[in-house]
Ligand code: AMP
């Protein structure tokens with residue numbers, strides 16, 4: 208059976224478990240996902256205070272104030288930030304007040320210092336005031352009991368500052384999955400070792416580890432494993448013992464030495480799928496010991512693409528994210544592209560904005576072994592099954608990571 212991309216992804220997302228939560232200091236929670244909702248235990252700001260350096264007064268006292276006819280008020284007190292006023296402002300009086308200092312009782316507004324001139328114990332006010340002007344009110348930002356940040360929120364510096372202002376020093380976050388990565392194949396050679404006839408370098412493991420780190424996950428690098436049932440089974444069992452999820456590369460297509468299949472089937476409930484996509488048709492997915500296993504195809508472009516479209520969203524789900532997929536947008540094609548297969552074609556492209564519209568051109572030879580097509584690309588475009596998209600028509604597009 209051939210699954211569509213959406214069907215395969217839905218099955219995976221449905222099956223992956225959420226990671227447990229843990230307590231974390233707020234600064235260390237940067238980049239994690241909040242596993243609790245945060246309610247305000249206090250008002251922000253906690254008291255009425257001045258938004259300006261100036262004079263706290265009664266607005267109705269200075270209705271007629273102007274440059275030519277200032278209103279003179281008695282100054283009864285000075286309140287720096289951090290101190291509480293002791294005197295109440297009455298008609299004809301003002302209190303000198305600093306930004307962030309507590310408003311004195313009786314005053315209803317603040318005139319900024321630039322619109323005043325201090326005498327010995329008086330002040331001339333040159334501007335009329337409206338009630339509440341330059342006053343920041345208790346709870347105007349956040350009120351006690353408000354839901355301030357919801358569970359599932361990605362924690363950025365502004366969330367951390369908000370937690371601190373609510374007197375919260377620790378929060379529950381979802382643990383990030385530790386992910387084990389194994390490359391399989393007798394042809395794979397370690398970096399630095401001599402390349403014997405018939406052998407190639409193991410590039411997938413490095414690419415997958417980097418994709419994991421870029422997405423914020425911890426990597427357990429299990430190295431290269433030969434196409435040997437005993438060795439592979441040992442390696443994968445050891446990986447499952449240490450990790451929250453497992454990624455294998457290679458050995459899931461027809462015509463392989465069926466070693467990966469044999470071993471994965473021994474480990475748990477693993478399905479071998481053909482997904483109606485190009486690159487990346489053969490894939491394995493399942494759960495063993497409650498941990499997801501992703502069997503990626505060996506071709507380098509397939510491996511990176513399948514990670515991007517399936518593994519990354521699944522690990523995001525495990526990590527508690529609510530937004531799992533990269534945003535897609537429309538891009539105008541710069542050449543005709545024909546897809547005469549029954550598999551959606553994810554092509555590597557250079558996507559650039561000209562005159563307010565995204566334009567896409569593909570990066571040369573699109574074979575699933577041509578890693579260079581990914582090196583040149585900054586995103587993927589989607590050519591639907593059995594369609595020709597002509598120059599000037601649009602396709603769905605997405606960037607890898609941040610646009611560049
Ligand atoms: P497989 O999925 O094992 O049938 O491999 C498909 C193709 O990808 C073959 O040409 C392999 O040599 C190649 N390949 C498999 N694993 C890797 C790897 N880790 N790095 C680079 N190429 C690989």
Ligand code: MG
Pocket residue numbers: 391392393457458463505
């Ligand atoms: Mg292989």
